[in-house]
Amino acid sequence: MDEKEMRNIWQSYNERLESTxxxxxxxxxxxxxxxxxxFLHSMKPFKVITIIIGILWVVFVDTLIINLWTTANxxxxxxxxxxxxxxKVAIGVYLYQLYLIYNVDLSEPVIISQERLSRLQFxxxxxxxxxxxxxxxxxxxxxHTSMLYDGNIFLLTIQGVISILSVxxxxxxxxxxxxxxxxxxxxxxxxxxxxxxxxxxSTELIRQIEEYKSEExxxxxxx
Amino acid sequence: xxxxxxxxxxxxxxxxxHKGILFKVTRMYCQNEVDRxxxxxxxxxxxxxxxxxxxxxxxxxxWLYRISLNVAISFYRKNIKRxxxxxxxxxxxxxxxxxxxxxxxxNLNLLEQFISELNELDKALMLLYLEEKNHAEIADxxxxxx
Numbered sequence: 001m002d003e004k005e006m007r008n009i010w011q012s013y014n015e016r017l018e019s020t021x022x023x024x025x026x027x028x029x030x031x032x033x034x035x036x037x038x039f040l041h042s043m044k045p046f047k048v049i050t051i052i053i054g055i056l057w058v059v060f061v062d063t064l065i066i067n068l069w070t071t072a073n074x075x076x077x078x079x080x081x082x083x084x085x086x087x088k089v090a091i092g093v094y095l096y097q098l099y100l101i102y103n104v105d106l107s108e109p110v111i112i113s114q115e116r117l118s119r120l121q122f123x124x125x126x127x128x129x130x131x132x133x134x135x136x137x138x139x140x141x142x143x144h145t146s147m148l149y150d151g152n153i154f155l156l157t158i159q160g161v162i163s164i165l166s167v168x169x170x171x172x173x174x175x176x177x178x179x180x181x182x183x184x185x186x187x188x189x190x191x192x193x194x195x196x197x198x199x200x201x202s203t204e205l206i207r208q209i210e211e212y213k214s215e216e217x218x219x220x221x222x223x
Numbered sequence: 224x225x226x227x228x229x230x231x232x233x234x235x236x237x238x239x240x241h242k243g244i245l246f247k248v249t250r251m252y253c254q255n256e257v258d259r260x261x262x263x264x265x266x267x268x269x270x271x272x273x274x275x276x277x278x279x280x281x282x283x284x285x286w287l288y289r290i291s292l293n294v295a296i297s298f299y300r301k302n303i304k305r306x307x308x309x310x311x312x313x314x315x316x317x318x319x320x321x322x323x324x325x326x327x328x329x330n331l332n333l334l335e336q337f338i339s340e341l342n343e344l345d346k347a348l349m350l351l352y353l354e355e356k357n358h359a360e361i362a363d364x365x366x367x368x369x
Contacts, residue, residue, distance in 0.1 A: 009331050010353040014247060106293040107273045107286055110347055110365035113293045201300055208344050 046195050047098070054091045058084055075143035082137040090130040097124050115209045121202040122179060125191075129177045135170040139163045179203065230274050238267060241287050248291040251338060251350045252299045266294045281363065288351070288364040296343045 061084040065077060097120060104117045139162050147156065181187050182203045191200060238245075245266055249259040269290050277286060341349055351361045 005330065006334060007353055007355060009327065009334055012327075013331055014243070014250075105273070105276065106269055106290050107276055107278075108293075109289060109363065110292045110296070110344070112366055113289070114296055114344070117293075117297065198301070205296075205300065205343070208342055212344065 051091060051094065054087060054094075058087050058091070061087075073144050075140050075145070079137040079141045079143075083134050086130055086134045086137075090127045093130065094124065094127045097126070111209055111212060114205060118202040118205045118209070121199055122206065124199060125177050129174045132170050132173040132177075135166045136163055139166050179206070230271075234271055234274060237270060237283065237287070241284060244284060244287050245291055247350060247354070248288075248295050251346050252295040252343075254339065262295060262298050265298055266291045269294045285360065285363050292347045292350075292365065296347065299343050299346075
C-alpha cells in the first residue's frame with residue numbers, strides 16, 4: 001500500500017464515518033452538568049479518601065498536641081509536631097498539584113501540553129517524598145528524657161540505631177525518588193500498584209516526548 | 224470575556240462545522256463505539272471550557288486539533304488497555320459481509336491495525352499526516368517536526 005493509497009482509504013472511510021455517527025448531545029444545559037461530573041470524576045475516590053484521612057489525622061494529632069502540651073514529654077511533642085507539619089505540607093502540595101493538573105491548558109501544542117501534564121503528574125511523587133521525611137519522627141515518639149539517664153543501654157542502642165537508620169532512609173528516599181530512577185527495581189517495587197499507574201505511565205510519555213525532542217535536535221541541529 | 228449566550232452559540236457552531244475533526248480523532252484513538260462517544264464528549268467539554276481562551280491568531284481547526292489530540296492522548300492513557308494482538312475491528316468493518324470483503328476493505332483493515340499499534344504521540348502525528356497537513360500546520364498543532 002503506498003502513501004497515496006493510504007490517504008485515499010482514510011478519506012473515503014472518513015466520509016462514511018461522518019455520515020453514520022451521531023452527535024451525542026447538543027444541549028448546552030446538559031454540558032454544564034457534564035462539566036461538573038467530569039471534574040468530580042477526575043477526583044477518584046482513592047484521592048478523596050486519602051485527603052480526608054490526611055485531614056482527620058492532622059486534626060487528631062493537633063488536638064493531642066494542644067491538650068498534652070503541658071504534660072507530655074519533649075520527645076513526644078517534637079515528634080508529633082514534625083509529623084503534623086509534614087503531613088500538612090504534603091496535603092497542601094497534593095491539592096495544589098491536583099489543581100495544576102486539572103488546569104493545564106489543553107489548547108497549547110500537543111507536545112507542550114502533554115509534557116507539562118506528564119511532568120506535573122510525575123511531580124505528585126513529591127507528596128510521598130515529603131511523607132517519607134516523617135519516618136524518624138515515628139521512631140522517637142516513645143522516647144523519654146529519663147530513659148537517657150536510667151534506661152537499659154542495650155535497648156537505648158537499638159533505639160538509637162533504628163532512629164539513625166530511619167533518618168538515613170528518609171533522606172535517601174527524599175533525594176532519590178525522582179524521574180532519573182524510575183526504572184530502578186526499588187522504585188518499581190515502591191510504586192507498584194494501581195494507584196501509582198498514572199504516574200508510572202506519565203514517565204513513558206515523558207520518554208516518548210524526549211525521543212521526539214532528540215530526533216528534532218538530530219534533524220535540525222536545534223530545538 | 225464573552226457572555227454565556229455568545230459562548231453557547233459559538234460552541235454549537237464550532238461543533239457543527241468542525242465535527243469531522245472530532246470524529247477523526249476519536250476514531251484514531253478508540254477501537255469501539257462506546258469509547259468513541261465518551262471521548263467525543265470529553266473533547267466537547269474541553270472545547271467548551273477553553274472557549275474563552277481561544278486566540279484569533281490561530282486557525283480554529285488548529286485550535287481544535289490541539290484540544291482534541293491533547294484530550295485524546297490523556298483519555299487513551301487513562302482508559303485503553305493496549306492490546307496489540309487480537310485487535311477488534313470497528314463495528315462498521317465487522318458488519319461487512321464476507322462477499323463484500325474487497326481489497327479496499329482489506330487495506331482499510333491493515334491501516335487500522337497499523338494505527339492501533341502506534342503509541343499515543345505517533346497516532347497524533349499519523350492523523351495529521353493522513354489529513355495532509357503541511358509541516359507548518361503540524362508544528363502549530365503538535366510541535367512535532369518543526
